[in-house]
Amino acid sequence: MTMLLCAGILFTFTAIIFILIKWGNMRLVGVTPVRTLTFVAILFTSGLDVGLIMFPLTEFAGYADIVANPEYAFSNPLALEFGFWGFLIWGFYFLTCFYFCAIEPKVKFFDIPLIRFINNAVIIGTCAFTAYLLLINLPWYLPQIGDGETIIGSFYLIVFAVIAAAVYSSTSLRFVRTLSLSSSCLFLGLIVLMWLGAFTGENGTAGDFVKTLSLIGSYFGNIHQFALPMNDVHEFYLFWWFAWSIMIGQFTSRFVGGLKTWQVLVAILVLPSIPIATWFTVLYYFHLNTLDSSGVYSLVMAAVGILFVINSLDSLIRLYTDNLNFTVQRVGKARYIAGNLIAMALLTLLFKFDFLQIQWIGALVIALLIICLGYILITQYAKVRDIDSSPEENEIDFSKIDLA
Numbered sequence: 001m002t003m004l005l006c007a008g009i010l011f012t013f014t015a016i017i018f019i020l021i022k023w024g025n026m027r028l029v030g031v032t033p034v035r036t037l038t039f040v041a042i043l044f045t046s047g048l049d050v051g052l053i054m055f056p057l058t059e060f061a062g063y064a065d066i067v068a069n070p071e072y073a074f075s076n077p078l079a080l081e082f083g084f085w086g087f088l089i090w091g092f093y094f095l096t097c098f099y100f101c102a103i104e105p106k107v108k109f110f111d112i113p114l115i116r117f118i119n120n121a122v123i124i125g126t127c128a129f130t131a132y133l134l135l136i137n138l139p140w141y142l143p144q145i146g147d148g149e150t151i152i153g154s155f156y157l158i159v160f161a162v163i164a165a166a167v168y169s170s171t172s173l174r175f176v177r178t179l180s181l182s183s184s185c186l187f188l189g190l191i192v193l194m195w196l197g198a199f200t201g202e203n204g205t206a207g208d209f210v211k212t213l214s215l216i217g218s219y220f221g222n223i224h225q226f227a228l229p230m231n232d233v234h235e236f237y238l239f240w241w242f243a244w245s246i247m248i249g250q251f252t253s254r255f256v257g258g259l260k261t262w263q264v265l266v267a268i269l270v271l272p273s274i275p276i277a278t279w280f281t282v283l284y285y286f287h288l289n290t291l292d293s294s295g296v297y298s299l300v301m302a303a304v305g306i307l308f309v310i311n312s313l314d315s316l317i318r319l320y321t322d323n324l325n326f327t328v329q330r331v332g333k334a335r336y337i338a339g340n341l342i343a344m345a346l347l348t349l350l351f352k353f354d355f356l357q358i359q360w361i362g363a364l365v366i367a368l369l370i371i372c373l374g375y376i377l378i379t380q381y382a383k384v385r386d387i388d389s390s391p392e393e394n395e396i397d398f399s400k401i402d403l404a
Contacts, residue, residue, distance in 0.1 A: 001363055005238055006228050008366030011373070013227070016091055016265070019098055024262045028101045029390040033257035036267065038181065042255055044272045045183040045308060046315040047093055047248045048085075050130070053190075053305035054137040056081050056280055060287045062233075071230045078284040079218035083226040084237045085280070086273040087219070092241050094268045096249020099372075101256050105391045107380040109372050110250075116323065118368060122361055123247040123320040127313055128347030129358050134309045135159045135348065141302040143294070160345060162306055166313030167340045170321065171328050183304075183311045190304045191279050194297060198285045212288075213281045239362030246365045251319045256390075313344070 034042070062069065063077035072080055104110060110119055138155040139146050146152045169179055199209045219226070229235035256264060286293050293301075317340055321327055328336045351358075376384050 001239075001359065002229060002235060004363055004366055005235060005242075008242060008369065009228060009238065011366075011370060012092055012095055015095055015373075019095070020262060020265065023098075023102065023387070024260070026102070026261050026387075026389060027258050028098065028253075028256045028261060028264055029258055030101055030254040030256040032254045034255045035257060036259060039252070039255045039257060040267055040271045041184040042180045042315070043093065043248070043252045043268065044275070045180045045187075045311040046251055047090075047244065047272070048308060048312070050134045050137060050305040050309045052085060052276065052279070053301050053308060054133075054141055056283045057287060057293060058140065060284060069231065074225055075218045075222055076215050077287075078212070078215045078280060079222070081280050081284070082216050082273075082277055083219045083223075084234065086276045087269055088223060088226055089238070089241050090269050090272060091265075092245035093248050093252070094265050096245045097253045097256065097264065097268065098249075098261060100250050100253035102261075102387060102390055103376075103384055106383045106387060107376055109375050109380075115368070115371075118364065119246065119250075120320045120323050122243065122365055122368075123316055123323075124343065124347065125361050126243050126247060126358070127316045127320075128344055129243070129351055129361070130309055130312050130316075131159055131163055131344060131348040132351035134162060134306065135352065137305075138302070141298050141305070143298075158306070159348065162309050163313065163344045163348070164337075164341055166310045167317055167337050167344070169310060169314035170317040170340070171333060171336065179307075179311050179314060183307050186304050186307060187279075188275065190300055191275065191282060193300060194282045194286070194293075195278075197297065198282055198289075198291060203289065203291060204285065208285065209281065212285050213277065215284070216277050216281070236359065239359040242362040242365045243358055246368065247316055247319055251315050317344075 059081060060077040063072050063080045066073040075083075110116060135151060135155055138158060139149055139151055142155075145154050195209070198204055199206055226234075229238055259267065283293075285291070321336070321340065326336065326339065331339070
């Protein structure tokens with residue numbers, strides 16, 4: 001598995017370099033182009049899940065323990081956390097976004113029946129994993145409901161309600177867009193709330209924030225350390241990103257609104273990383289100074305985390321139901337909601353009982369990417385070589401769209 005992961009990472013970064021050389025100045029236009037800020041909001045909220053909100057405070061201590069984990073000694077916990085969530089690994093999303101926007105319409109690899117089946121299995125399985133992550137982290141963030149450790153019946157009900165809300169939201173693309181923008185705004189509001197709690201009053205100053213934020217510089221000074229897996233935890237994260245990459249690329253490619261390829265890469269790598277870096281800095285300051293994150297803070301974090309899950313799930317449910325032609329228009333709203341709700345709930349339980357592993361899904365995605373390359377080289381090379389624009393049917397009047 002580790003060798004396959006390393007091969008997938010090296011393939012991804014090599015492919016990105018090739019894309020920039022050959023198609024760096026080509027404009028990308030999806031089937032439903034939107035403004036750049038809307039595109040980034042959709043990317044950010046669809047491409048991240050509850051782990052962004054809930055994991056860091058539980059992980060900083062482990063990254064600081066270089067006796068038990070000497071492989072972390074080259075950097076600090078904040079830079080390590082950022083490296084597992086920010087900047088470089090968003091390149092996975094860029095690769096698949098570019099592919100589904102510019103190349104897939106020509107080669108139709110994902111229209112092959114077996115590939116279509118595997119692709120949809122990946123999407124559905126990863127949706128369930130997202131709901132599972134929410135389930136297992138709720139005790140830590142909502143100790144008011146239980147004992148802070150045990151998963152109780154109330155948490156199952158919360159997750160079931162979240163899945164139901166996501167399924168309903170997926171019935172209309174208007175809901176998906178609105179929820180993406182709302183989630184982004186609420187996440188920024190959460191950052192402001194906790195920033196004020198950490199860096200005003202008796203706890204700290206704005207200067208303390210800047211000093212803490214500067215620790216992330218260690219990531220960029222040691223960025224090569226994050227390219228290949230450094231241990232099992234990092235390997236888990238990388239497989240997780242691969243599992244998400246193929247479906248996020250399919251979904252977000254629809255919304256690219258005329259940016260050049262290199263601009264899409266910059267937008268994907270940089271713009272989501274700014275709020276991630278800010279959020280992790282605030283949480284790390286809470287951790288370093290043992291500030292109390294319970295009470296109102298934990299409730300708000302749980303609420304935003306739940307909204308992130310709804311936002312991620314509705315995007316992905318929308319994607320696989322379109323792929324399977326299991327749409328509201330075809331089967332009716334009642335059957336659509338019931339079918340997706342039952343499927344997501346059952347698969348979430350499979351992750352709970354260890355019948356599924358996200359690493360398996362990530363490995364399957366890597367295999368798909370490598371097979372896709374082989375398919376292009378053997379049967380579609382001339383078509384791909386001659387690509388010089390997005391599909392003609394996606395072309396737009398650039399004078400009428402706000403690219404900023």
